[in-house]
Amino acid sequence: xxxxxxxxxxxxxxxxxxxxxxxxxxxxxxxxxxxxxxxxxxxxxxxxxxxxxxxxxxxxxxxxxxxxxxxxxxxxxxxxxxxxxxxxxxxxxxxxxxxxxxxxxxxxxxxxxxxxxxxxxxxxxxxxxxxxxxxxxxxxxxxxxxxxxxxxxxxxxxxxxxxxxxxxxxxxxxxxxxxxxxxxxxxxxxxxxxxxxxxxxxxxxxxxxxxxxxxxxxxxxxxxxxxxxxxxxxxxxxxxxxxxxxxxxxxxxxxxxxxxxxxxxxxxxxxxxxxxxxxxxxxxxxxxxxxxxxxxxxxxxxxxxxxxxxxxxxxxxxxxxxxxxxxxxxxxxxxxxxxxxxxx
Numbered sequence: 001x002x003x004x005x006x007x008x009x010x011x012x013x014x015x016x017x018x019x020x021x022x023x024x025x026x027x028x029x030x031x032x033x034x035x036x037x038x039x040x041x042x043x044x045x046x047x048x049x050x051x052x053x054x055x056x057x058x059x060x061x062x063x064x065x066x067x068x069x070x071x072x073x074x075x076x077x078x079x080x081x082x083x084x085x086x087x088x089x090x091x092x093x094x095x096x097x098x099x100x101x102x103x104x105x106x107x108x109x110x111x112x113x114x115x116x117x118x119x120x121x122x123x124x125x126x127x128x129x130x131x132x133x134x135x136x137x138x139x140x141x142x143x144x145x146x147x148x149x150x151x152x153x154x155x156x157x158x159x160x161x162x163x164x165x166x167x168x169x170x171x172x173x174x175x176x177x178x179x180x181x182x183x184x185x186x187x188x189x190x191x192x193x194x195x196x197x198x199x200x201x202x203x204x205x206x207x208x209x210x211x212x213x214x215x216x217x218x219x220x221x222x223x224x225x226x227x228x229x230x231x232x233x234x235x236x237x238x239x240x241x242x243x244x245x246x247x248x249x250x251x252x253x254x255x256x257x258x259x260x261x262x263x264x265x266x267x268x269x270x271x272x273x274x275x276x277x278x279x280x281x282x283x284x285x286x287x288x289x290x291x292x293x294x295x296x297x298x299x300x301x302x303x304x305x306x307x308x309x310x311x312x313x314x315x316x317x318x319x320x321x322x323x324x325x326x327x328x329x330x331x332x333x334x335x336x337x338x339x340x341x342x343x344x
Contacts, residue, residue, distance in 0.1 A: 056093065059084055066098070068121055068153030068170040073162035076104040076121060076155060078134050085125035085132060085148040094125035094148045096132035110137045110144040114161055120154045122146065246340040248313075250280050253301070254333040259313040265342040268306045273339040274313070276301055280335050288336075303338055313338055 065081020082097045104121060106114040120140050123132040125148040137143035140154070156167035246263035253259060263270075278284035288301050305312040313336055 059095075060086070060090070060093065062095075063150070063172055066123060066152055067172070068155075068168060070155070070163065070165040070168040071103065074105055076163065076168065078102045078104055078121065078123070078152060083123045083132055083150050083152075085123055085150045087147055088142065092148065096123065096125045096130065098131050102134050104134045104136060106136060108134055108136045110135050110139075110146070112138070114157065116157050116159050116161065118154060118156045118167075121152045122149045123152055124149045244342045246338075248336075248338045250277060250282060250335045250337045252280070252333070253313070253315045253336045255315050257315055259315075259336070260310055261313060261338060262310050263340050264309050265340060266308050267342050267344050268308055269343040270306060270311075271341040271343060272303050273341075274301065274303055275337040275339075276331075277335045277337070278331065282335075282337070285337075301336060311338070311340065 062082065062084045064083075065079050066083050067079040067081070069077050069079070071077040078098075079101050080098050082095070085094045085096060086092060109119075117138060119136050119138060120143075122135045122137060122143045124135045124143065124146040125132050126146060127133075134152075135143040135146055135149070140151075143149055151171055153168065153170040153173075155169070156164045158164050244265050246261075246265055248261050251259065274288040275282075275285050276288050277286070301313070301315050303311050303313055315336070
């Protein structure tokens with residue numbers, strides 16, 4: 001009797017089937033193969049838990065390409081790519097692929113008419129096809145009339161009903177924090193115009209160091225001290241710190257008056273360039289040089305009383321005399337322009 005009981009227990013233990021972790025991937029071949037090991041009554045359940053559900057988690061939000069970009073004042077371009085569109089309950093997935101770019105206009109709006117507003121772009125999979133269509137909607141969560149969709153990005157329409165190129169946002173776009181990119185993280189250690197599509201880079205006050213000659217630079221480091229900086233060379237012929245400048249632009253003058261100008265160069269050691277013209281656009285412009293006049297200071301247009309922040313342009317009582325081709329001409333009024341270059 002004992003032998004019979006022991007034999008039954010051994011047979012029972014030998015009939016225990018394989019067990020699998022729920023909702024995890026199982027390969028179809030090899031040591032961990034589930035092929036041939038599933039009871040026919042469990043095929044649906046095990047197939048879902050070991051194949052379908054893991055794939056669904058992996059691909060539920062899959063998107064490759066389908067980039068949203070500005071094309072014109074009336075058109076957004078959605079590039080070629082693959083996308084998963086699902087229903088609101090996220091219980092049904094539809095896999096779609098467009099092999100070429102799609103032009104999206106307000107003919108693709110889901111409801112209503114074009115207005116000044118923020119609009120959202122969706123990929124939609126309403127028909128039994130392998131491709132997706134694009135929908136423009138005011139809704140940020142679901143386009144009207146679409147059951148299966150995926151949001152791609154958004155943009156703003158201005159008061160002229162033109163798409164604002166600076167407002168176009170791709171939902172899959174990556175924002176990188178300052179200092180996060182080094183040359184080691186670039187495939188070719190360089191950024192080319194191919195990698196910057198329909199965009200610009202603001203270089204204002206954001207570039208330091210040396211720009212190579214081959215990239216359009218000087219090959220040396222320069223420090224900018226002013227927007228109107230003038231680069232100079234040191235004894236070795238290399239560009240050093242820039243000198244600050246001041247330009248008054250043309251201003252009206254009449255004889256017998258003084259004109260105060262604020263240059264804010266921080267020094268009174270300046271190189272002076274003074275010009276006279278008969279019109280505000282510089283017509284008849286001539287360089288003012290006291291050696292061309294009669295030598296009497298009171299008969300000259302000049303710059304004096306220079307401080308670290310201001311200077312005086314004086315047009316004395318006598319008319320301004322200019323020497324052209326050996327002939328003196330005079331003017332009682334006109335326009336002056338002073339340019340100062342700081343020497344320190």
